[in-house]
Amino acid sequence: MLMAGNFCRLANFPWPQPAANHRGARRGSCSPWRFPSDGRPSEPWAFRCLRIARPSAISQGRSVSCRASEITADPGQDRLMKVPIANIRNFCIIAHIDHGKSTLADKLLQLTGTIQKREMKEQFLDNMDLERERGITIKLQAARMRYVLESEPYCLNLIDTPGHVDFSYEVSRSLAACEGALLVVDASQGVEAQTLANVYLALENNLEIIPVLNKIDLPGAEPDRVSRDIEEIIGLDCSDAIHCSAKEGIGITDILNAIITRIPPPKDTAGSPLRALIFDSYYDPYKGVIVYFRIVDGTIKKGDRIYFMASGKDYVADEIGVLSPNQLPVNELYSGEVGYISASIRSVADARVGDTITHFRRRAESSLPGYEEARSMVFCGLFPVDADQFPELRDALEKLQLNDAALKFEPESSSAMGFGFRCGFLGLLHMEIVQERLEREYNLTLITTAPSVVYRVNCINGDTMVGDFFDQLKSRSKGYASMEYTFVGYRESELVKLDIHINGEPVEPLATIVHKDKAYAVGRALTQKLKELIPRQMFKLPIQACIGSKVIASESLSAIRKDVLSKCYGGDITRKKKLLKKQAEGKKRMKAIGKVEVPQEAFMAVLRLEKEVI
Numbered sequence: 001m002l003m004a005g006n007f008c009r010l011a012n013f014p015w016p017q018p019a020a021n022h023r024g025a026r027r028g029s030c031s032p033w034r035f036p037s038d039g040r041p042s043e044p045w046a047f048r049c050l051r052i053a054r055p056s057a058i059s060q061g062r063s064v065s066c067r068a069s070e071i072t073a074d075p076g077q078d079r080l081m082k083v084p085i086a087n088i089r090n091f092c093i094i095a096h097i098d099h100g101k102s103t104l105a106d107k108l109l110q111l112t113g114t115i116q117k118r119e120m121k122e123q124f125l126d127n128m129d130l131e132r133e134r135g136i137t138i139k140l141q142a143a144r145m146r147y148v149l150e151s152e153p154y155c156l157n158l159i160d161t162p163g164h165v166d167f168s169y170e171v172s173r174s175l176a177a178c179e180g181a182l183l184v185v186d187a188s189q190g191v192e193a194q195t196l197a198n199v200y201l202a203l204e205n206n207l208e209i210i211p212v213l214n215k216i217d218l219p220g221a222e223p224d225r226v227s228r229d230i231e232e233i234i235g236l237d238c239s240d241a242i243h244c245s246a247k248e249g250i251g252i253t254d255i256l257n258a259i260i261t262r263i264p265p266p267k268d269t270a271g272s273p274l275r276a277l278i279f280d281s282y283y284d285p286y287k288g289v290i291v292y293f294r295i296v297d298g299t300i301k302k303g304d305r306i307y308f309m310a311s312g313k314d315y316v317a318d319e320i321g322v323l324s325p326n327q328l329p330v331n332e333l334y335s336g337e338v339g340y341i342s343a344s345i346r347s348v349a350d351a352r353v354g355d356t357i358t359h360f361r362r363r364a365e366s367s368l369p370g371y372e373e374a375r376s377m378v379f380c381g382l383f384p385v386d387a388d389q390f391p392e393l394r395d396a397l398e399k400l401q402l403n404d405a406a407l408k409f410e411p412e413s414s415s416a417m418g419f420g421f422r423c424g425f426l427g428l429l430h431m432e433i434v435q436e437r438l439e440r441e442y443n444l445t446l447i448t449t450a451p452s453v454v455y456r457v458n459c460i461n462g463d464t465m466v467g468d469f470f471d472q473l474k475s476r477s478k479g480y481a482s483m484e485y486t487f488v489g490y491r492e493s494e495l496v497k498l499d500i501h502i503n504g505e506p507v508e509p510l511a512t513i514v515h516k517d518k519a520y521a522v523g524r525a526l527t528q529k530l531k532e533l534i535p536r537q538m539f540k541l542p543i544q545a546c547i548g549s550k551v552i553a554s555e556s557l558s559a560i561r562k563d564v565l566s567k568c569y570g571g572d573i574t575r576k577k578k579l580l581k582k583q584a585e586g587k588k589r590m591k592a593i594g595k596v597e598v599p600q601e602a603f604m605a606v607l608r609l610e611k612e613v614i
């Protein structure tokens with residue numbers, strides 16, 4: 001029950017306009033707001049409080065703690081307003097790559113007023129530079145919107161997901177945080193590999209699926225044929241599929257209405273012990289690990305002592321909030337809601353994706369089912385160009401793994417490259433993105449070795465040796481084929497260490513371990529390649545491949561000759577001989593102390609050649 005007078009206005013008008021002399025955003029402040037005994041709030045913005053925790057306190061002139069989530073943080077928007085759980089909808093958008101998810105997400109954000117026109121830019125939720133440059137979604141993104149249907153306010157939590165197969169792990173995580181999914185299918189293209197894969201993921205998670213046929217503005221769009229395809233191939237009823245054009249803004253209201261009428265609200269379990277599923281996280285240099293979660297049971301308040309059930313670590317929730325889509329702090333979040341926590345978590349291992357958050361004192365009995373481990377399909381070595389950057393690389397990989405749970409790595413030392421990491425990825429695009437993110441976000445200069453998993457496939461026609469297997473498999477099957485494997489263990493082999501001597505000195509980083517039978521071929525190929533890559537010196541340079549003290553291949557790089565006789569006009573032969581002798585002595589001395597700079601490409605050549613020759 002709200003107070004009489006000014007508050008009645010609120011009771012009848014759930015979405016008040018900004019007060020005339022609004023004092024600006026009070027983002028997430030938890031300080032108690034004072035209401036005088038006549039019930040009139042002391043600040044104009046307080047008219048915007050929808051519900052007061054203890055109305056009786058107001059009449060007694062006491063301080064009242066007003067939940068920040070009940071106060072509009074931004075005069076233009078009312079996204080933080082609290083709505084009953086029956087009015088919350090958590091949904092994601094799934095589709096094949098380029099079918100228009102991000103464009104549709106933009107339109108939903110615009111139509112609900114979550115993003116003002118002036119803030120709007122294309123693919124708003126793709127906020128990583130890399131995503132914008134490449135026009136693809138790499139990371140899942142969450143955004144809270146508000147929408148009014150028949151004067152009822154609703155809170156819609158949208159999770160935008162990537163479409164490329166390499167990032168399907170991101171999709172599976174967002175699905176677990178939702179009750180429904182918009183299945184976007186390009187009406188000019190129809191059902192594609194990732195449409196199928198994502199629908200099956202959504203069905204496994206018992207999500208309500210709303211089919212959306214996008215791009216109906218295109219002349220080649222055939223929404224009716226595509227509807228039939230969806231029914232036949234996927235078995236999904238498309239009688240009420242929504243026809244839309246995310247680009248032209250057609251059918252967006254129908255989509256919002258369908259989200260509300262067809263997707264069920266989350267279950268109300270606010271009274272149970274807290275259980276929140278971590279679906280994403282990242283490392284903030286100032287605040288530590290920021291965790292994105294969906295509350296399945298219970299409630300969480302700012303200042304609560306929380307406990308991570310898998311890692312067994314506890315922290316105080318310094319800040320909790322919603323993603324709107326930027327982080328907006330609030331004081332309390334309830335079951336069914338999606339939000340973030342900052343708790344000064346320094347160690348990235350303490351709050352892993354898939355872990356369950358509960359209260360330290362009132363612990364939940366069991367944790368929520370986490371996520372299935374991502375299975376790496378492509379492997380390569382990552383090495384810092386500057387060997388001193390190894391600890392930074394380890395740190396960066398740990399932090400990036402927090403934000404990209406599909407990335408796997410373990411330390412590796414290559415005789416050619418020094419210390420680095422063997423990393424596992426979901427595909428070549430994933431590998432490229434990880435390298436670029438490490439270089440851009442963590443200021444590292446890296447060398448990626450060629451993806452080195454080589455499969456042996458015995459074809460029926462008798463052919464064998466396939467490289468780049470996984471990507472070939474995906475591209476030849478247009479993305480429909482999938483691959484499973486198990487590690488069968490290590491095998492014994494006859495290996496030798498092949499040393500490379502330049503100018504008579506062994507160059508340790510160029511040494512490599514090869515099979516005994518391949519040593520001669522690798523040695524020859526390596527010395528020839530190094531001869532091409534190492535710049536000529538002032539002296540003759542021998543390049544040798546050796547096994548122990550035995551030289552198995554040798555090349556020599558001729559010296560750059562300075563014409564010491566050019567200044568010698570005429571003169572007798574003894575004078576010329578003397579000059580040439582002096583030059584030879586100088587070169588000998590230079591050779592003895594000379595340090596040969598081996599260019600970076602030479603190190604890469606070792607790895608590439610190994611792959612070619614072996």
Ligand SMILES: Nc1nc2c(ncn2[C@@H]2O[C@H](COP(=O)(O)OP(=O)(O)OP(=O)(O)O)[C@@H](O)[C@H]2O)c(=O)[nH]1
Binds near residue numbers: 138215
């Ligand atoms: N004509 C037309 N083009 C559209 C429509 N929706 C999206 N597009 C275009 O389709 C392309 C892909 O759109 P995105 O929204 O980036 O697709 P996506 O599914 O988010 O792609 P990923 O995030 O990489 O999976 C862009 O060039 C859009 O402008 C539409 O309704 N009509």
